[in-house]
Amino acid sequence: MKKLLALVMALTMIMTMAAALATTDDGKLTIWTWDPTFNIAAMNIAKEMYQKDHPDVEIEIQEVLSEDIETNVTIAASSGDLSTLPDILLVQDNSFQKFATNYPEVYMDITDAYNFDGFGEAKVAYSVLDGRHYGIPFDAGTVVGAYRTDYLEKAGYTIADLKDITWDKLIEIGKVVKEKTGLPMFSGQAGSVDSIMIMMQSCGESLFNEDGSVNLKNNETLKKIIDVYSTMVKEGIYLEVNSWDEYIGTLSNGSVVGTFQGCWILSTIMSLADQKGKWDITNMPAMSNVEGATNYSNNGGSSWAIINGKDTDLALDFMQLYRNVDFYNAILPTTSAIATFAPAKEAPAYTAPNEFFNGTPIFATIVEYTGHVPSNITGAYYYDARNAVSTAITNALNGADIDAELANAEDTVNFAMGF
Amino acid sequence: MREGAFKKYFKRTMTYLFLIVVSFLSVFPIYWCFVSASNTTAEILGGKLLPGSHLQENLTNLFAQADVLTAFKNSTVNTLVVLVLSLTVCSIAGYGFEVYHDKAKDRVMGLLMLSMMVPFVAILVPMFQLFSNLGLMNKTMGFVLPSISTPFLIMLFRNNARTFPKEIIEAARMDGVGELKIFLTMFVPTMRPTYAAAATITFMNTWNAYLWPRVIFKQNSAITMPMLVSNLMGGYVIDYGVVMAGVTICTLPTVIIFFILQKSFTEAIAGSVK
Amino acid sequence: MTNTAGQPRKRLTMHQRQNLVGWLFLLPATILIIWLSFYPMFRALLISLMKGKPTALTFSDPLFRNYQRMMQDKVFIQSLINTFTYLIIQVPIMLVLAMIFASLLNRHDLKFKGLFRTCIFLPCATALVSYSIIFRTLFAYDGMINAMLMNMHILKEPVNWLNSPNTAKAVIIIALIWRWTGYNMVFYLAAMQSIDYSVYESARIDGASATTQLFRITIPLLKPIILVTAIMSTNGTLQLYDESVNLTQGGPANATITMSHYIYNTTFISNPNFGYAAAMSFVVLILVAILSVIQMKVGDKR
Numbered sequence: 001m002k003k004l005l006a007l008v009m010a011l012t013m014i015m016t017m018a019a020a021l022a023t024t025d026d027g028k029l030t031i032w033t034w035d036p037t038f039n040i041a042a043m044n045i046a047k048e049m050y051q052k053d054h055p056d057v058e059i060e061i062q063e064v065l066s067e068d069i070e071t072n073v074t075i076a077a078s079s080g081d082l083s084t085l086p087d088i089l090l091v092q093d094n095s096f097q098k099f100a101t102n103y104p105e106v107y108m109d110i111t112d113a114y115n116f117d118g119f120g121e122a123k124v125a126y127s128v129l130d131g132r133h134y135g136i137p138f139d140a141g142t143v144v145g146a147y148r149t150d151y152l153e154k155a156g157y158t159i160a161d162l163k164d165i166t167w168d169k170l171i172e173i174g175k176v177v178k179e180k181t182g183l184p185m186f187s188g189q190a191g192s193v194d195s196i197m198i199m200m201q202s203c204g205e206s207l208f209n210e211d212g213s214v215n216l217k218n219n220e221t222l223k224k225i226i227d228v229y230s231t232m233v234k235e236g237i238y239l240e241v242n243s244w245d246e247y248i249g250t251l252s253n254g255s256v257v258g259t260f261q262g263c264w265i266l267s268t269i270m271s272l273a274d275q276k277g278k279w280d281i282t283n284m285p286a287m288s289n290v291e292g293a294t295n296y297s298n299n300g301g302s303s304w305a306i307i308n309g310k311d312t313d314l315a316l317d318f319m320q321l322y323r324n325v326d327f328y329n330a331i332l333p334t335t336s337a338i339a340t341f342a343p344a345k346e347a348p349a350y351t352a353p354n355e356f357f358n359g360t361p362i363f364a365t366i367v368e369y370t371g372h373v374p375s376n377i378t379g380a381y382y383y384d385a386r387n388a389v390s391t392a393i394t395n396a397l398n399g400a401d402i403d404a405e406l407a408n409a410e411d412t413v414n415f416a417m418g419f
Numbered sequence: 420m421r422e423g424a425f426k427k428y429f430k431r432t433m434t435y436l437f438l439i440v441v442s443f444l445s446v447f448p449i450y451w452c453f454v455s456a457s458n459t460t461a462e463i464l465g466g467k468l469l470p471g472s473h474l475q476e477n478l479t480n481l482f483a484q485a486d487v488l489t490a491f492k493n494s495t496v497n498t499l500v501v502l503v504l505s506l507t508v509c510s511i512a513g514y515g516f517e518v519y520h521d522k523a524k525d526r527v528m529g530l531l532m533l534s535m536m537v538p539f540v541a542i543l544v545p546m547f548q549l550f551s552n553l554g555l556m557n558k559t560m561g562f563v564l565p566s567i568s569t570p571f572l573i574m575l576f577r578n579n580a581r582t583f584p585k586e587i588i589e590a591a592r593m594d595g596v597g598e599l600k601i602f603l604t605m606f607v608p609t610m611r612p613t614y615a616a617a618a619t620i621t622f623m624n625t626w627n628a629y630l631w632p633r634v635i636f637k638q639n640s641a642i643t644m645p646m647l648v649s650n651l652m653g654g655y656v657i658d659y660g661v662v663m664a665g666v667t668i669c670t671l672p673t674v675i676i677f678f679i680l681q682k683s684f685t686e687a688i689a690g691s692v693k
Numbered sequence: 694m695t696n697t698a699g700q701p702r703k704r705l706t707m708h709q710r711q712n713l714v715g716w717l718f719l720l721p722a723t724i725l726i727i728w729l730s731f732y733p734m735f736r737a738l739l740i741s742l743m744k745g746k747p748t749a750l751t752f753s754d755p756l757f758r759n760y761q762r763m764m765q766d767k768v769f770i771q772s773l774i775n776t777f778t779y780l781i782i783q784v785p786i787m788l789v790l791a792m793i794f795a796s797l798l799n800r801h802d803l804k805f806k807g808l809f810r811t812c813i814f815l816p817c818a819t820a821l822v823s824y825s826i827i828f829r830t831l832f833a834y835d836g837m838i839n840a841m842l843m844n845m846h847i848l849k850e851p852v853n854w855l856n857s858p859n860t861a862k863a864v865i866i867i868a869l870i871w872r873w874t875g876y877n878m879v880f881y882l883a884a885m886q887s888i889d890y891s892v893y894e895s896a897r898i899d900g901a902s903a904t905t906q907l908f909r910i911t912i913p914l915l916k917p918i919i920l921v922t923a924i925m926s927t928n929g930t931l932q933l934y935d936e937s938v939n940l941t942q943g944g945p946a947n948a949t950i951t952m953s954h955y956i957y958n959t960t961f962i963s964n965p966n967f968g969y970a971a972a973m974s975f976v977v978l979i980l981v982a983i984l985s986v987i988q989m990k991v992g993d994k995r
Contacts, residue, residue: 032637035654036484063642065653077632078747079548086638098964102650102746108663120986191855191944226819242855244940248466248657264655271656273459300655306854384963394946404961415766416963436798441794442812444873449815452823466830466837511720519715527723532924534730536981537737538932538953540960541974544740544747544967545733571925575880578917583889598714616883620876623818648822659826666820667926673818674811681810681879 007413008309028058028088029311029318032072034065038267039090039138039302042331046321049330057314066092066302067105070099077103087310088319089303091135093126093301100129100251101380107134108306122201123340125375127303134305136319140338141301142370143198147258148275149358159280159358164295165289167199167228174237177257180356186232187250190240193390194299198260199225203290204374207385207413212377214417216392216410217403221290226393226402228287233397260284262299263366269335270356280358283369296372297388299341301400301414338366381417388412449670455663463659477664481651484661487668489640491645494588494626495672497562497643501625504567506617509608512568513576516604518588535570539630547634562634566625572617579613580606615683622676626669644669730755743973759972769973771947772955779951782929783866788922790874792915794909795881801890802962810882814875824872825939829855847939855941858948865936865949873929879923884918885911920992924985931981952977 033039040061047059066074069089076085085106091099100107109131116124121135127135147161155177162173174185188195200206204413205221208214216222232238235273237258241247251265252272259265269279283295304322306315321327328339329347344350353359379385388409396402455463459472481487516528545564555561583606591601607614629645636642642650648665651657741760744753753759763769797803816824831837832854839851854860888911890937896906912919934953937943943950943958952973959970 032648036650037656038654060639062637062639063650064634064637065650067961072637074747074961074965075544075547078544079551079964080748081548081551084551100963103748105748154761191946203662240831240856242853245464245657245826245829246833248460253465267656271658274461312458380431380964387958387963390944391946394944398945412767416966434803438797438809442809444761444871445814447694448827451827452819455853456870457824508721508725511718511994515715515718516809519711519718521712524715524719524956527719531723532985533978533982534726534734536928536931536978537730537734538934538974538977539954540953540957541737541971542730542733543960546729548736549729549733564725565729568722568729570726571921573722574924575918578921579884579887581917582884582914588902592707598711612883612886615877619814619879627820645820647821652822661759662822666823670818670820670823674815677814678811679816681807682813682940 015277027054027056027311027314028060029088029314031059032064032069032086032089033061034063034069034090036063038264038337041335042138042337045331045334046318046327049274049321049324049327049339050318057318062086064089066090070095073099073103073106077106082106082307082309083306085169085310087312087315088304088306090138090302091127091305092380093123093141093298093303094195095133096127096303096305097129097378098380098382099129099305100134104129106305106307108138108148108308108312109134110306110316114319118323118342120340120342120370120373122298122373122375123301123303123370126301126378127305135303136306137172137301137303137340138321138322138337139301140370141299141339142263142268142300142338142340142364142366142373143202143260143284144263144281144366144369145258145260146269146279146281146363149280150255150277150278151177151181151183151257159282162285163282165285167285168288170285171228171231171235171237174232175235178236181257183255183257184239185237185245187239187241187256188259189244189247190242191394192244193386193388193393195238195260196222196225196229196297196389197386198284198297199228199287201299201376202284202295203287203293204376205290205292206376206378207337207389208377208379208381210377212379214381214413216385216389216413217407218350219406222286222389222406224287224290226396227395230397244372262301263338264300264336266362270336276356277358279356280360281365290417292374294372294374296369296374332363338363340367340370342371343368381413384416385409385413390399435683447675452663452670453661453667455660456667458660458663460659463663473660474664477658477660479663480658480661481668485647485650485665486639487647487665488640489573490642490644491574491668493641494644497623497632499624500559500563502618502621503574505569505621506614508568509572509617510576510607510614511602513578514572514580514606516573516577517580517583518585528573531570531573541632543634546631550635555635555667557636557638562628562632565631566621566628572621575617576610576613579610583609611683615680619677619680623673626673710853737977738969739995741763741975743968744966745968747965747967753968759969760976762969763973763976765913768947768955769952770952772950772952775934775949776931776951777861779869779888779933780927783869784923784926784930786866787870787874787917787926788877790870791877791881791922792907792912792919793876795878795885796903796911798878799882799885810878814879815877816872816874819872820933821939824868825936828864828868828940856945858914858945861941861945865940868936868940869892869930869933873926877926880918880922884915888914920988923992927984927988928981931977 030042033043040063041195043061047061051059073085076082083226088116109132114133114136123137123140127133145162147159147162152158157173177183177185179339200222203221207216229238233240239250241250248268250260251269254275276329284297285293287293304319306312323341325347327343328344329349331337332349345364350367351361352365354362392405392409395405446609451468454468454470456477458467458471459473462471516524550556550561587605588601591605627645629649632643643648648662651662651665698876740750740753742756743750744758745751798806834851834853838854839848842848843851852860854864892910893906896910901909931954933951934957937949937951937954941949943954956970956973959966959973
């Protein structure tokens, strides 16, 4: 018995000692981000560019998934031990307010330390809390309407017919397209309210009031949008699928005419080699009868946060690259990460015509759109409200009364906020 | 008589038929996963069920995107350490709870059982505090410690120890054999099927562990196979062919381990007791 | 008879010694569990009485506010009902199937045993990613299951399996049975090995049928291990998370969300509410504990 215990103890000790201790030198930055083909690839280029001028600075880019970054920030902040966090980390724009509200001590207030001129207004708004800046914008989630021109042609339309239109017009076109090609115009994941939220933001509206209180029950814009959405689903213009991979499947199988989605979807589309030249992009439809409605919106995208108590000077110096047109020009060909920094649209990689999309210089076009996107309020309870609205819409599509459902949803969010 | 033989033959055929159908249903998703490793995203989402020609391309992309060798090595080391420590600690405890059982020990057992009933999410924050105070972040031991003593394995060994004849222990004691020696030389060999089952389950659980390693391991060099696979799914564009190639590599060890260990489940133990 | 004076004393010390060794055997496992489960659990219990931001938790007033709150939380009650629906339907079916498979595979005259065993065990070794994608694909609106059932004229028109409350629950139950039956079978098989085969042989000579053997010999002898699997499955189902997240995302409209999924959302997805999440976790703990005690009372008579 003693021998066994001793053995276990010895093993434990050996293991503990064997695990290497990481030493932190001066002039070292640690960065957390995800996606080797996108954020990480862009960061690697930034690292190379920075080290050219600062060969003594060590930069370590660690691959951590978005949800794991959130988990780790939550855990580290609530245990009061920030030492395990990196110097810089990437945050999804929709989660930014939630984290900045709950853990203000984690993120550095960079209002006076960073220049935000040139970034899209709506983009910057994601990481602003009480007038203070906590994030440096990175990639755009600017919404594009991407359509298969070959299908449109069959129905007697061109991409120009879809530019600057309203949803009423789109439904009209959608009915003709459905009749001529048998295909729905759009597809999307049932229960995920991505499409609804995109339409909301295109009107500059959100699920919350200015004062942060929830706004669902008497939200006329939301009701109009749900009405448009339900009409499209019922007319077969918008196909609801059950999961993300089914949604991607509808694009890759060519079983839908198009999609309105954050511009990052274009990378997926461009990976479908057999569909080259069959796509083109324009802006998304706008709501009619809603004040402030536009043809522009946003979905997705993320921003960098600098962590307090680390080497913040070095981190800020490094992050100046994200205001550098050359940097955006360098990352575009390999990553397709589209800048929210307006001057980048003049860069050669942005103005080059794209053969996949009938020669449209899609990247410059998207940066152009970014400037028109209305900002909206996300707030700390964004996901609570989203889930509640999702439930309401699912029930409404199954025949429940939408007013009652939205009142219910508002209660649910208020319930969550009642703490 | 002939009718009886026919009936028997019919029953046997039905048994095989039933097992074949069940096996087919069980294997299908793994088969699909392996096959998908050789297909493109469009083919996978289109429901292709046959092997394709993109295996090499997917593997090349996988190895270019992720450090598969490091992840595989880390997962192997972590799992082996847990396996050795866990089977040792839990089997001796399970044996102890059964062979020396009295009211007090039964109560302790009941108490230990409680510990597996809390959802892990609930203790994640206190666990993190504990481990970061102990300086066990990014350490193999930080990953290993919580998985060594599991009430489930203790219970498994305790309940299977009931089938271990008490007379053998008594006889050995009469002969003056020490308690630890009884355990090591008599109980352990007899319980080979149980050890095999426990090893299979522990291997599977440790190899596939996800949430805790994510919290403990932050360095790229500490990445494990399940972390690697989910990293492949984190971006805007998911290359399902590459994901499936990663999943295949991640799944194979469990399959192989089970195939090797399952022989022990069927070993006749009658001989080894004597 | 001769050594009358020394015998009782020596026996007592030997018994004491054995008792001590027994405690030593339990010690490493017990210490680890107390340190790494009970201590964090106690901390979590304290958190369950608190409210506020994760970095500024204060005791709530009244102290049990988080617990009272659950009764008014429609999503929590929905998740409770869902989880118990899974438990009541899935666990019995799964354990019976596992027993049937194990006793079939334990027959000495069966060929290709190893192959069948491996096949049936494989589902629980299948990575979550591949199995959730394939289940979603199989049960998609234009998926294989609909095509098959329509070809066989069982269905007239396709069913949107994952998008209506009852069928989505059914898919989750099917997925669970598929994934965990082989896992439980492994324990039954391991336990069956410790039953002497001659018992079956003499039973067969006495004319007992396979069914009689199963109910009269196998099941009574396997009672301890059946208890283990029943408790484990109950525990696993009440803490169900993966299927709800990966197959249905809890939808449609929370029709399939489980308690653990909701607890996870409350901690990490929604605006974090640690106190409430911890309180819900303790409700899960209490429910599992009650069910386990009932099962032990029914099945664990020495």
